[in-house]
Amino acid sequence: MAHHSHEPEVIVAPPNKEKIMHLWKVAGILLVITIFEFIVAFTMHHGSMKTFIFVVMTIVKATYIVGEFMHLRHEVKVLIWAILFPVIFISWMIGALVFEGMKMSDINFLR
Amino acid sequence: MSQSTAATIPGRTEWDGGVSPMGVSYGKLMMWFFLLSDAFTFSGLLVSYGLIRSQHQAFTGDHAKFVFSHEYWPVPERVFEAVPFFHGVELPLVFVGIMTFVLIMSSVTMVLAVEAGHRMDRKAVEKWMLWTILGGVTFLSCQAWEWTHFIIGTDAGTTIKEFVNGSWTTRVIHGANMHENQYGPQAFADFFFFITGFHGFHVFSGVMLNFLIYYRTVTGMYDRRGSYEMVEKVGLYWHFVDLVWVFVFTFYYLV
Numbered sequence: 001m002a003h004h005s006h007e008p009e010v011i012v013a014p015p016n017k018e019k020i021m022h023l024w025k026v027a028g029i030l031l032v033i034t035i036f037e038f039i040v041a042f043t044m045h046h047g048s049m050k051t052f053i054f055v056v057m058t059i060v061k062a063t064y065i066v067g068e069f070m071h072l073r074h075e076v077k078v079l080i081w082a083i084l085f086p087v088i089f090i091s092w093m094i095g096a097l098v099f100e101g102m103k104m105s106d107i108n109f110l111r
Numbered sequence: 112m113s114q115s116t117a118a119t120i121p122g123r124t125e126w127d128g129g130v131s132p133m134g135v136s137y138g139k140l141m142m143w144f145f146l147l148s149d150a151f152t153f154s155g156l157l158v159s160y161g162l163i164r165s166q167h168q169a170f171t172g173d174h175a176k177f178v179f180s181h182e183y184w185p186v187p188e189r190v191f192e193a194v195p196f197f198h199g200v201e202l203p204l205v206f207v208g209i210m211t212f213v214l215i216m217s218s219v220t221m222v223l224a225v226e227a228g229h230r231m232d233r234k235a236v237e238k239w240m241l242w243t244i245l246g247g248v249t250f251l252s253c254q255a256w257e258w259t260h261f262i263i264g265t266d267a268g269t270t271i272k273e274f275v276n277g278s279w280t281t282r283v284i285h286g287a288n289m290h291e292n293q294y295g296p297q298a299f300a301d302f303f304f305f306i307t308g309f310h311g312f313h314v315f316s317g318v319m320l321n322f323l324i325y326y327r328t329v330t331g332m333y334d335r336r337g338s339y340e341m342v343e344k345v346g347l348y349w350h351f352v353d354l355v356w357v358f359v360f361t362f363y364y365l366v
Contacts, residue, residue, distance in 0.1 A: 010334050013230035020226060027219040034211055041188065041204060041365055046174065051366050058361040062354055069222045069350045076134035083147060090154040097158050101165030109168055 026068045033057050142344045146351045149313075153355050156306050157362065163298045179269045185295035187364050193260050207364050210253045211356065214314075217246025218353040221321075225346045228339025233328060236342060240325040243349065247318040254311045261303065262286045269293035303363070310359055313352045320345045 037057050044050045067073035072080055125132045133140055167184040170177060177189045188203040195206070220242040227235035264286025272281050284293045287300035294300065324345050333339045 008335055008337065010231050010233070012232045015230065015232075015235070016226060020223065023219065023222050023226065027215065030215050031212070034208070034215070037361075037365060038204065038208060046186075054361050054365050058357055061357050065218065065350055065354045065357065069218055069353075070347055076132070079133040079135065079140075079143070082133070083143060086147060087150065090150065090158075094154065094158050094161050098161040098165045101162040104166045105168065108166070 023068070026064055030061055030064055033061050136340065138340065138344055139347070142347050146347060149351065153309070153358075156302075156309065157358065160302050160306065160362065163302070167296055167298070179294050181271065181292075181296055183295065185299060187366075190261075190294045191257070191364060195256055199266070204364060206253070206257065207360065210250055210257075211360050213246050213250050213253065214353050214356050217243050217250070218350055220246060221346050221349045225339075225343050228333070228342040231334070231339065233331070233334055236328050236333075236339060237325065240321060240328060240342075244318060244321050244325060247314055247321060247349075251311065251314055251318065254307065254314075258304075258307075261300075262288060264293050306359055306363060310352070310355055313355065317345075317349050317352050320348060 037054060040050065040053055040057075044053070066083075072083060120129070123129075131140075135143070164184055168182065170183045170186050174186055174189070177186050179185060191207055192201045192203040193206065194200070194202045220239045224236050224239035224243060227239060264284075268283040268285040270281050270283050272279055274280075284291050286293055287303070289301065289304070290297070292300035324342055327333060327341070328339075333341065
């Protein structure tokens with residue numbers, strides 16, 4: 001394609017080495033947590049402790065993805081809360097209905 | 112980018128207009144709120160999954176002696192243990208681990224594309240967008256294989272008892288669909304199709320959007336516009352898709 005004179009002059013800045021290193025570090029943390037999850041999946045006895053570890057690991061991973069990759073950690077406080085506040089209710093509802101399901105299971109399968 | 116919230120006129124608060132109290136552009140803010148509403152949709156699936164699953168009996172015995180049965184919820188690592196080209200070899204969670212790795216890596220390349228966009232570096236945006244698209248297509252292909260395997264089932268199948276024409280008979284079923292499931296209770300297959308299917312649809316839409324961004328970068332649209340903010344907005348969506356997978360991975364495959 002021929003060069004058009006109306007193409008804008010674009011000034012390309014050099015790569016932000018520090019920022020890129022930080023992003024790869026976050027990626028490394030995510031991978032290490034996932035590997036740790038695999039180790040737990042195959043070595044630990046099945047039980048509520050195992051589930052608890054998985055839930056905590058998942059929340060840690062979610063925090064890194066939303067905070068660093070989606071840049072939410074560096075946004076204005078009111079935006080952070082606008083996103084986080086509804087999520088608190090979601091987590092409550094998941095917890096409440098899992099608990100509810102366990103009670104229903106107790107009634108259905110009296111032990 | 113971020114407008115200063117300090118420059119308000121006396122007597123007017125920052126919510127009276129003229130400034131961005133949330134410090135992001137309209138488009139990015141709306142993408143955040145769309146993603147929040149999308150999170151509600153996914154958590155609707157997750158909440159009902161949590162309820163139905165905890166209603167079912169759990170398998171309490173030794174995992175090594177686990178067999179498929181409609182009596183209890185299956186142990187996921189014994190359901191998802193197939194890997195392409197390793198037919199008949201038990202490799203629990205290996206394939207889903209590869210899928211997780213692919214999606215996390217494509218999230219990294221996406222954030223690198225966003226970083227390149229901040230610098231107006233068209234060549235670097237093109238490079239990282241292509242890697243991201245490749246990651247998304249790889250993930251979708253993996254999912255297609257996994258669905259196929261899930262639907263076709265294992266060689267041995269599961270023997271079920273059923274009441275046909277007034278007498279009890281047995282029948283061997285293979286794989287799972289919307290009305291039969293060799294792996295366990297019917298709800299297990301239904302939730303698998305709905306949750307991973309809905310997520311896969313999001314990945315598909317994400318790949319389409321990524322391709323659009325790539326195309327517009329190559330044709331120089333964002334250079335003419337003077338801003339690569341669209342890369343950032345679609346990047347938010349792509350990270351959200353990755354985020355949902357983190358939850359699906361934990362609650363469907365690990366727990």
